Amino acid sequence: MDLTRLYGTAEIVAPLLVFMAVALRRFRTGMQASWREEAEAYRSKVDRQEQELSALRAELREVRRENQELHDRVRELLNNR
Secondary structure (H helix, E strand, C coil), rough: CHHHHHHHHHHHHHHHHHHHHHHHHHHHHHHHHHHHHHHHHHHHHHHHHHHHHHHHHHHHHHHHHHHHHHHHHHHHHHHHH
């Protein structure tokens, strides 16, 4: 292979390799940003669900307390007959 042909091939291959390297880098950077955004969205969803779960537990405790009071009143009324 003569030097001119080698130089011509290098002129074609080198820019393609540079283009592919840049494109791959952009793709990876884009994927990292995308995964980071997904992780942040997931974390905010988890935080919101933790708050909702905490509120539901408090409400359930209150309902159970009221239910026990009603049971006690009904039992008292039935015993007074």
